[in-house]
Amino acid sequence: MDMDKEIWEDIQGYYGDYQISNQGRVMSLKWGKSRILKGLANLDGYLKLILCKNGRPRNFSVARLVTQHFLPDWDECLQVDHINGVKTQNNIENLRMVTHTENHRSFLKKNKECSSKFRGVTWDKDAKKWKAYIHMDGNRKHIGYFYDEEEAARAYDKGAIKYGFNPEALNQPKLS
Numbered sequence: 001m002d003m004d005k006e007i008w009e010d011i012q013g014y015y016g017d018y019q020i021s022n023q024g025r026v027m028s029l030k031w032g033k034s035r036i037l038k039g040l041a042n043l044d045g046y047l048k049l050i051l052c053k054n055g056r057p058r059n060f061s062v063a064r065l066v067t068q069h070f071l072p073d074w075d076e077c078l079q080v081d082h083i084n085g086v087k088t089q090n091n092i093e094n095l096r097m098v099t100h101t102e103n104h105r106s107f108l109k110k111n112k113e114c115s116s117k118f119r120g121v122t123w124d125k126d127a128k129k130w131k132a133y134i135h136m137d138g139n140r141k142h143i144g145y146f147y148d149e150e151e152a153a154r155a156y157d158k159g160a161i162k163y164g165f166n167p168e169a170l171n172q173p174k175l176s
Contacts, residue, residue, distance in 0.1 A: 120159075
């Protein structure tokens with residue numbers, strides 16, 4: 001499939017009324033007019049929209065619609081992961097099916113209150129060293145203390161790889 005070319009498919013259960021594209025756009029074909037629908041981001045930042053059939057509205061995740069129609073490994077029991085971490089980018093190249101655990105080990109954003117420019121690294125003022133840690137199943141796992149911030153980031157990356165985190169959850173691209 002040529003990913004640069006926008007491909008449209010009828011949305012299952014809404015044939016002739018709505019279509020979804022591999023670029024994450026939804027089109028209404030109702031009332032003889034075609035128009036692109038704008039989804040709204042929910043509180044978690046995911047794009048949602050409402051489709052109507054026989055006067056009954058139903059809420060849909062745009063990412064789930066795209067994966068359902070364009071990913072060969074679609075599985076309703078799995079979660080949709082946004083590879084680059086941007087929840088509003090629903091093009092097929094940015095989406096994949098993952099387990100709940102894999103989804104939590106994917107793109108991790110750096111905590112806003114963090115004193116470091118790296119994920120999983122913070123300054124410990126009592127120890128006067130950089131501390132590396134990783135979040136695993138809701139728990140913070142201590143990796144170690146380091147004199148150098150980048151050394152702590154590399155230790156975080158090693159831990160993330162060891163525990164099966166996805167590559168985009170690493171600091172490596174920012175490290176020289």
